[in-house]
Structures are given as structure tokens and as C-alpha cells.
Amino acid sequence: MILAxxxxxxxxxxxxxVGFIAPVQxxxxxxxxxxxxxxxxxxxxxxxxxxxxxxxxxxxxxMQFAPLDLPGSPRPHLGATLNFQGDxxxxxxxxxxxxxxxxxxxxxxxxxxxxxxxxxxKDPAGCALYSDCGYGVRVLPRFGFEIAYRLSPDxxxxxxxxxMSHKWIISGENEGLDHIGVRYLRPF
Numbered sequence: 001m002i003l004a005x006x007x008x009x010x011x012x013x014x015x016x017x018v019g020f021i022a023p024v025q026x027x028x029x030x031x032x033x034x035x036x037x038x039x040x041x042x043x044x045x046x047x048x049x050x051x052x053x054x055x056x057x058x059x060x061x062x063m064q065f066a067p068l069d070l071p072g073s074p075r076p077h078l079g080a081t082l083n084f085q086g087d088x089x090x091x092x093x094x095x096x097x098x099x100x101x102x103x104x105x106x107x108x109x110x111x112x113x114x115x116x117x118x119x120x121x122k123d124p125a126g127c128a129l130y131s132d133c134g135y136g137v138r139v140l141p142r143f144g145f146e147i148a149y150r151l152s153p154d155x156x157x158x159x160x161x162x163x164m165s166h167k168w169i170i171s172g173e174n175e176g177l178d179h180i181g182v183r184y185l186r187p188f
Contacts, residue, residue, distance in 0.1 A: 038062040040160060040183030044083050047161055047178025053132050054087035054118075060160070060183060064096065072097055077110070081162075081179055088118030088135075088177055090164060092142050106148050106156075114142040114164045118175070136172040140164045148185065156185040 040060035045052055062079030074095035082089045094112015101107075119134045127133035144162030151157060160183050165176035 034066045034187055036064040036185050036187045038064065038079070038158075038183045038185045040158075040181050042081055042160070042179040042181030044085075044087060044179060045177055047163065047180045049163055049165070049176060050178040051131055051176070053175070054083070054177070056083045056085035056087055058083045058089075058179065058181075060179070060181065062183075064185075068095075075108075077112070088116050090114040090116040090142075090177075092164075094142060096146075104150050106150070108146045108148070110142070110144040110146065110162065112142050113139055115139050116164065116177070118177070122175075133175045135175050135177075136166060137170060140166050141169060144179075146183075154186060158183045158185060 038060070039062075042058040042060045044056040044058045045054040058081045060079065060081045062077055065076045065078075067073035067075045074097055076093070077096055078093045080089070080091045092112055092114040094110055096108045096110050099107050099109055115138060116135060120136060120138065121134040122132060142162060142164045144160060146158045146160045148156050148158035159180075161178070161180045163176065163178050165174060167174050167176065
């Protein structure tokens with residue numbers, strides 16, 4: 001039996017595969033190219049700004065590239081959060097910024113954009129009465145933060161929160177979507 005991926009997931013397979021085999025131009029300070037794979041279990045439409053109109057436990061896959069040689073050393077990432085219950089899935093890209101780091105703990109902020117397969121528009125009455133709206137546009141800003149603990153040089157666990165929304169940027173329907181969950185990160 002073949003598991004049917006969400007609509008956005010089928011298109012992402014090739015994109016993520018290309019990301020894993022594409023040459024990385026950025027390098028770590030010691031000159032070695034380094035990428036990190038993150039895989040996680042994410043609660044769908046749960047978080048600080050969630051309205052709980054969608055449900056499920058999502059799979060999160062992300063590839064992080066070596067930091068760029070720019071102020072703040074932002075680290076590019078490419079990923080997907082896939083919902084298997086028929087609700088919104090997304091592919092995203094952006095930059096991660098390290099805001100705090102000790103020998104074991106680290107904290108990152110994430111900024112970028114997400115392409116989603118959720119509804120653009122819903123019933124106007126439901127939107128007005130229950131804030132059950134569409135997303136309004138197909139590509140939305142995405143931000144988040146992650147607090148992580150290094151188990152070893154090759155293994156890290158983290159708590160991730162992200163939010164996809166266009167409030168105060170674009171007028172119209174703005175459902176927004178939160179995710180919160182745990183991830184395992186491993187450099188390769």
C-alpha cells in the first residue's frame with residue numbers, strides 16, 4: 001500500500017532531494033561545507049496564535065545549509081511540514097539566525113516564506129463570526145524560533161515553534177497557521 005502524500009508533498013520530494021545533493025556554496029569557518037538534517041513531529045495548528053481550526057500531527061523535514069558569509073552569519077534552510085489529515089501542508093525556505101549559544105544550548109530565530117496548499121478563501125460569514133478564514137494568498141511570510149540542546153556533536157534535539165501569516169502585511173483573509181513540536185537534528 002502506498003501512502004498518499006499531501007498535494008504539496010508530492011512536489012516537494014524533488015525539491016528536497018535536489019537540496020540534499022546540490023553543492024553548497026557557503027562554508028563553515030574551518031572551510032568545511034556542512035549541512036544539517038532536521039526531522040520532527042509537529043502539532044498542527046497549535047501554538048501561541050492558533051485558532052485550532054485544523055488538526056493533526058505533521059511530519060517536518062528540513063535541510064539547513066552552512067552559514068552565509070554575511071553579517072550575523074544567517075543559515076539558509078529549506079523544508080516542508082506535511083499534514084496527512086487533509087489540512088494545510090507547506091513548503092518553506094528562509095534564513096535562521098543564531099541568537100544565543102553555549103556549549104550545550106542554542107536558540108535560533110527563523111525568517112522566510114512558505115508556500116501552502118490550504119484554502120485561499122472560505123465562507124465570509126464563518127470568517128466574520130468564528131475567525132475561520134482562508135489564507136488569502138498562496139505564499140505567506142513565515143517566522144519561528146527554536147530552542148535546542150546538543151546531546152553530542154552529532155545529535156541535537158529541539159523545541160520548534162513556527163507561524164505562517166500575513167497579518168499587517170497584506171489585507172484580506174488571514175487564517176494563519178501555527179506549529180509546535182520537537183525535532184532531531186544531525187549534521188552530515
